[in-house]
Amino acid sequence: MRADPDSVVAVHAPGRLHLGFLDPAGSLGRRFGSVGLVIEGFATQVELSAARQDAVLPANPAASEEVERASGYLHALRQHSGCHEPLQLRLQHVLQPHAGFGSGTQLALAVGRAFALWHGLDVSTATLARWLGRGLRSGIGIAGFDQGGLLVDGGPGADGSPAPLLARLEMPQSWRIVVVQDKRHRGLSGGDERRALATLAPLSQAAAADVCHQVLMRVLPGAAAADFGLFAAGVTRMQQVLGDHFAPAQGGCAYASPAVARLVQWLGQAAVADDRASSQADRAVAPGAAIGQSSWGPTGFAILPSQAQAEARIDAAQEAGLIDPALVVRIVGARNRGATLV
Numbered sequence: 001m002r003a004d005p006d007s008v009v010a011v012h013a014p015g016r017l018h019l020g021f022l023d024p025a026g027s028l029g030r031r032f033g034s035v036g037l038v039i040e041g042f043a044t045q046v047e048l049s050a051a052r053q054d055a056v057l058p059a060n061p062a063a064s065e066e067v068e069r070a071s072g073y074l075h076a077l078r079q080h081s082g083c084h085e086p087l088q089l090r091l092q093h094v095l096q097p098h099a100g101f102g103s104g105t106q107l108a109l110a111v112g113r114a115f116a117l118w119h120g121l122d123v124s125t126a127t128l129a130r131w132l133g134r135g136l137r138s139g140i141g142i143a144g145f146d147q148g149g150l151l152v153d154g155g156p157g158a159d160g161s162p163a164p165l166l167a168r169l170e171m172p173q174s175w176r177i178v179v180v181q182d183k184r185h186r187g188l189s190g191g192d193e194r195r196a197l198a199t200l201a202p203l204s205q206a207a208a209a210d211v212c213h214q215v216l217m218r219v220l221p222g223a224a225a226a227d228f229g230l231f232a233a234g235v236t237r238m239q240q241v242l243g244d245h246f247a248p249a250q251g252g253c254a255y256a257s258p259a260v261a262r263l264v265q266w267l268g269q270a271a272v273a274d275d276r277a278s279s280q281a282d283r284a285v286a287p288g289a290a291i292g293q294s295s296w297g298p299t300g301f302a303i304l305p306s307q308a309q310a311e312a313r314i315d316a317a318q319e320a321g322l323i324d325p326a327l328v329v330r331i332v333g334a335r336n337r338g339a340t341l342v
Helices: 064-080 105-120 125-131 140-147 190-200 205-224 228-250 258-277 309-317
Strands: 007-021 032-050 055-057 087-093 151-153 165-170 176-182 290-293 301-302 325-331
Touching: 007 105, 007 140, 007 205, 032 105, 032 140, 032 176, 032 325, 055 064, 064 105, 087 105, 105 125, 105 140, 105 176, 125 140, 140 165, 140 258, 140 301, 151 176, 151 205, 165 205, 176 258, 176 309, 205 228, 205 258, 228 290, 228 301, 258 290, 258 301, 258 309, 258 325, 301 309, 309 325
Parallel strands: 055 087
Antiparallel strands: 007 032, 032 087, 032 151, 151 165, 176 301, 176 325, 290 301
């Protein structure tokens, strides 16, 4: 049903962390495949309403890049749908671009879903993504928009067909993610990303097999059984393998931001030290941390089993002088649901 001309359609699309590719070189014939985690606290929110003439209003004066993106998405939606009436699109909040949160896909899908709702179009999220040129390499942004949770996709087909969703699990509600941002840096994107991928040596089949083994026998079972130690070991190992592989494109480091690297790696080491200091009985309640970088960064993360442990680790890092003043550190939960109407 078409929206009332006097109404406002608002869509809230959550951000996600890209935990890694399964096989970027396609050693068995199918490239990429992704693992992702949808999170609370980071989102794009758009509002669509009637207007005398088209207008895209930014969330803030610095969001000109996102205005250009959103305008392009509206144009593509009109071309595919045949709906051309003027609209006002307000970007209430936008994810930081090129930071590892999936900002482009979430903005595209939020605009696309608002546009479809406004015009009463029965269009799937996968179709909107295809219209808007999203999901060409990873399917977790599309699945995350629809469902949230911990996601694994099988990579796009050789014919360009979208990546199928292979697994979707709800994350334990008590687990927390320490998200570390450094707004002085930007992750690779667009042409820079394509050139970086083209210049890297192919990830070996053995390394890809290791990553897949970690996902299948540690990450997914750990999340399904709320076995944090198993989950953390799997995520950290796959991040080590992939970080070593992508380091040449990031100045020789697995992290795009040195300040993020110092803090996240320390959080991981502190977690291991806590484990070693605890008794065998205590280890069930004080496991390690799952650490790494989301996509090309610069955002890093440390996943911990509780709010209390996340706060304690951040306090200890602050006392140790390991939190660069330019960093933004937040503790959030996993999000086990997708986009919502506001």
